[in-house]
Amino acid sequence: xxxxxxxxxxxxxxxxxxxxxxxxxxxxxxxxxxxxxxxxxxxxxxxxxxxxxxxxxxxxxxxxxxxxxxxxxxxxxxxxxxxxxxxxxxxxxxxxxxxxxxxxxxxxxxxxxxxxxxxxxxxxxxxxxxxxxxxxxxxxxxxxxxxxxx
Numbered sequence: 001x002x003x004x005x006x007x008x009x010x011x012x013x014x015x016x017x018x019x020x021x022x023x024x025x026x027x028x029x030x031x032x033x034x035x036x037x038x039x040x041x042x043x044x045x046x047x048x049x050x051x052x053x054x055x056x057x058x059x060x061x062x063x064x065x066x067x068x069x070x071x072x073x074x075x076x077x078x079x080x081x082x083x084x085x086x087x088x089x090x091x092x093x094x095x096x097x098x099x100x101x102x103x104x105x106x107x108x109x110x111x112x113x114x115x116x117x118x119x120x121x122x123x124x125x126x127x128x129x130x131x132x133x134x135x136x137x138x139x140x141x142x143x144x145x146x147x148x149x150x
Contacts, residue, residue: 007064007065007068007117008112008113008116008117010072010109010110010113011064011065011068011113011114011117012068014067014068014069014071014072015064015067015068015071017071018067018068018070018071019071019072019074019075020056020057020058020070020071020073020074020075021057021058021059021060021067021070021071022057022059023043023045023057023059024045024046024047024055024056024057026047027045027046027047027057028046028047028048028049029045029046029047029048029138029139029141030043030044030045030046030138031043031044031134031135031137031138031142031143031146032134032145032146033130033131033133033134033137033145033146033147033148034130034145034146034147035062035066035126035127035130035147035148036147037126038062038063038066038126038127039061039062039063040060040061040062040063040066040126040127040130041060041061041062042058042059042060042061042062042066042070042130042131042134043058043059043060043134044056044057044058044070044131044134044135044138045057045058045059045138046077046135046138046139048082051081051082051083052079052080052081052082053077053078053079053080053081053082053085055078056073056074056077056078056135057074058070058073058074058131058134062127062130063124063127065117065121065124065127065128066127066128066130066131068114068128069114069127069128069129069130069131069132070131072110072113072114073131073132073135075110076110077135082139085135085139086136086139089132089135089136089139090136092111092132093129093132093133093136095111095115096114096115096118096125096128096129096132097125097129097148097150099115099118099119099122099125100115101115101119114128122150125148125150126148126149126150129148129150130146130147130148133146133147133148134146
């Protein structure tokens with residue numbers, strides 16, 4: 001059934017039960033982004049202590065793929081160091097935009113599901129990549145509104 005609708009079961013689970021969907025009180029970092037083609041608007045909030053992410057949340061008016069991507073991202077970044085994130089967020093964003101081959105699902109089901117979605121449905125690439133681009137802007141302290149161009 002997942003193949004018929006085009007979305008992996010993990011994507012559907014994060015659409016139905018989004019994690020991190022809330023405004024974070026007193027964030028240390030935040031950034032905004034839009035996807036004009038789909039109408040997505042999103043703000044990502046991060047609480048960073050020392051060199052680690054203590055909390056990451058988001059608020060959006062967005063499609064299911066953006067919601068699932070942001071939900072997965074909020075789980076992925078918990079407890080990671082800024083150095084780890086700067087490398088992994090940039091490489092994962094590039095992989096999404098390039099429609100890279102998904103890694104073995106056993107090693108990273110989140111990345112596999114998002115990469116498979118953009119390979120199977122290329123028009124959803126900006127939707128999946130938007131939260132990650134906003135996170136990169138927030139971590140870099142950029143204040144301009146982020147948009148993903150494919």
